[in-house]
Amino acid sequence: xxxxxxxxxxxxxxxxxxxxxxxxxxxxxxxxxxxxxxxxxxxxxxxxxxxxxxxxxxxxxxxxxxxxxxxxxxxxxxxxxxxxxxxxxxxxxxxxxxxxxxxxxxxxxxxxxxxxxxxxxxxxxxxxxxxxxxxxxxxxxxxxxxxxxxxxxxxxxxxxxxxxxxxxxxxxxxxxxxxxxxxxxxxxxxxxxxxxxxxxxxxxxxxxxxxxxxxxxxxxxxxxxxxxxxxxxxxxxxxxxxxxxxxxxxxxxxxxxxxxxxxxxxxxxxxxxxxxxxxxxxxxxxxxxxxxxxxxxxxxxxxxxxxxxxxxxxxxxxxxxxxxxxxx
Ligand SMILES: C[S@@+](CC[C@H](N)C(=O)[O-])C[C@H]1O[C@@H](n2cnc3c(N)ncnc32)[C@H](O)[C@@H]1O
Numbered sequence: 001x002x003x004x005x006x007x008x009x010x011x012x013x014x015x016x017x018x019x020x021x022x023x024x025x026x027x028x029x030x031x032x033x034x035x036x037x038x039x040x041x042x043x044x045x046x047x048x049x050x051x052x053x054x055x056x057x058x059x060x061x062x063x064x065x066x067x068x069x070x071x072x073x074x075x076x077x078x079x080x081x082x083x084x085x086x087x088x089x090x091x092x093x094x095x096x097x098x099x100x101x102x103x104x105x106x107x108x109x110x111x112x113x114x115x116x117x118x119x120x121x122x123x124x125x126x127x128x129x130x131x132x133x134x135x136x137x138x139x140x141x142x143x144x145x146x147x148x149x150x151x152x153x154x155x156x157x158x159x160x161x162x163x164x165x166x167x168x169x170x171x172x173x174x175x176x177x178x179x180x181x182x183x184x185x186x187x188x189x190x191x192x193x194x195x196x197x198x199x200x201x202x203x204x205x206x207x208x209x210x211x212x213x214x215x216x217x218x219x220x221x222x223x224x225x226x227x228x229x230x231x232x233x234x235x236x237x238x239x240x241x242x243x244x245x246x247x248x249x250x251x252x253x254x255x256x257x258x259x260x261x262x263x264x265x266x267x268x269x270x271x272x273x274x275x276x277x278x279x280x281x282x283x284x285x286x287x288x289x290x291x292x293x294x295x296x297x298x299x300x301x302x303x304x305x306x307x308x309x310x311x312x313x314x315x316x317x318x319x320x321x322x323x324x325x326x327x328x
Pocket of ligand 1: 017
């Protein structure tokens with residue numbers, strides 16, 4: 001599964017929200033971290049799992065760059081990831097290291113060495129039981145475990161479920177095939193004369209009409225999802241910038257488009273499977289006590305427009321001596 005994430009992160013995104021979020025997290029998904037980062041001790045060690053291109057490490061550094069605090073944050077991810085450097089970064093008090101090909105089920109940190117374990121939309125993609133055991137191993141006594149993770153009823157999930165339904169439709173497959181037919185039927189297009197020739201060509205006109213019919217059908221089914229999945233911009237690119245490309249380049253582009261749709265399907269299926277509903281959450285939280293964790297806060301994060309964004313969970317590893325004393 002990490003291959004498609006590697007490909008995604010190599011495109012230079014800062015967060016997993018792609019084009020929908022050009023910079024780093026803003027609003028609620030940024031602000032929720034401020035009190036957590038500001039309560040870190042001097043010389044801290046933080047681990048961010050499923051870090052992607054380091055969105056949370058960068059938020060942490062931005063938040064603490066004006067402070068005297070020094071510390072290190074390691075972002076781990078199964079995929080190949082790269083830190084996206086933010087232009088205003090001059091502070092060196094916070095050291096960020098991203099570790100690619102590293103799983104949250106097996107962290108390369110010593111036992112009881114980590115002050116804060118964090119994740120934003122990353123932890124839930126892993127085997128949560130194993131990752132949680134690993135968090136318990138690496139965290140110090142009284143270490144903090146704070147995660148923001150997908151809610152099965154969030155606006156993110158609802159939007160992506162709609163995209164998933166759309167790209168499973170036969171029309172998407174037919175549309176991609178139609179574009180390939182069009183590329184072959186048009187032949188070489190080098191001049192305006194060729195464009196005029198194509199317009200008069202009956203086969204090209206029929207394929208173009210079929211392309212229009214398929215797009216109209218998808219738009220009528222779900223316009224937002226047709227836009228969001230990137231299909232419309234691929235088709236526009238094919239007929240505008242791509243018009244004068246050689247046939248081979250046009251066909252390569254169509255293959256790329258098909259791969260993008262398949263990858264999106266895999267990514268969104270993983271997302272739907274990763275999200276937590278109340279039952280899954282209750283099972284997860286039910287294991288806290290046996291792992292010597294105390295749940296401090298569990299809430300639904302909502303946007304300024306009152307839309308559900310995800311779950312927020314804050315727990316801490318019990319201090320062994322206190323726990324033992326209270327049992328005796
Ligand atoms: C939705 S992205 C979130 C990235 C980032 N935290 C953000 O908010 O932009 C999920 C990430 O989790 C990573 N991932 C999935 N399973 C993992 C595992 N078992 N261990 C570490 N990382 C994992 C994926 O490779 C992907 O980069």
